[in-house]
Amino acid sequence: MAELLNCPRCNKIFVKSFRDVCQDCQKQEDQDYQTVYQYVRKKENRMASIIEVEAATGVDQQFIYKFIKQGRISLQSFPNLAYPCDACGTMIREGRICGSCKGNITSGLDRLEAEKKFEARKRQEENSRITTYHSLKNNRGK
Numbered sequence: 001m002a003e004l005l006n007c008p009r010c011n012k013i014f015v016k017s018f019r020d021v022c023q024d025c026q027k028q029e030d031q032d033y034q035t036v037y038q039y040v041r042k043k044e045n046r047m048a049s050i051i052e053v054e055a056a057t058g059v060d061q062q063f064i065y066k067f068i069k070q071g072r073i074s075l076q077s078f079p080n081l082a083y084p085c086d087a088c089g090t091m092i093r094e095g096r097i098c099g100s101c102k103g104n105i106t107s108g109l110d111r112l113e114a115e116k117k118f119e120a121r122k123r124q125e126e127n128s129r130i131t132t133y134h135s136l137k138n139n140r141g142k
């Protein structure tokens with residue numbers, strides 16, 4: 001069955017496909033990509049930083065990061081381009097998270113366990129807050 005999504009760029013509802021934005025925005029994104037690519041492929045722009053690329057092309061950094069993450073722009077050719085770590089925002093050039101964030105995940109399982117416990121505690125706290133709130137309201141209603 002077709003899944004409907006709100007486009008993260010324009011908020012229009014569209015049918016989910018392998019793309020994560022609607023068709024109009026997809027076109028815009030492809031155009032943006034061409035603009036960025038035409039700029040960085042020039043020899044004199046090879047050393048440009050993300051700020052310079054953004055300023056020169058008018059394409060928002062977050063979309064440039066997206067092109068890099070999608071592998072449409074290969075960092076091998078552009079020594080000064082990078083993108084933020086998914087976890088902490090430090091600029092990185094490979095993978096999805098930086099070295100220190102990787103280090104923080106001592107073992108994937110430990111981390112999952114810790115997250116689960118944290119979530120459970122949070123839920124418990126929320127539940128007790130809701131219960132308190134309701135009993136307060138009921139008392140006042142009487």
Ligand SMILES: [Zn+2]
Pocket residue numbers: 007008009010011012021022023024025026
């Ligand atoms: Zn859209």
Ligand SMILES: [Zn+2]
Pocket residue numbers: 085086087088089090097098099100101102
């Ligand atoms: Zn990080």
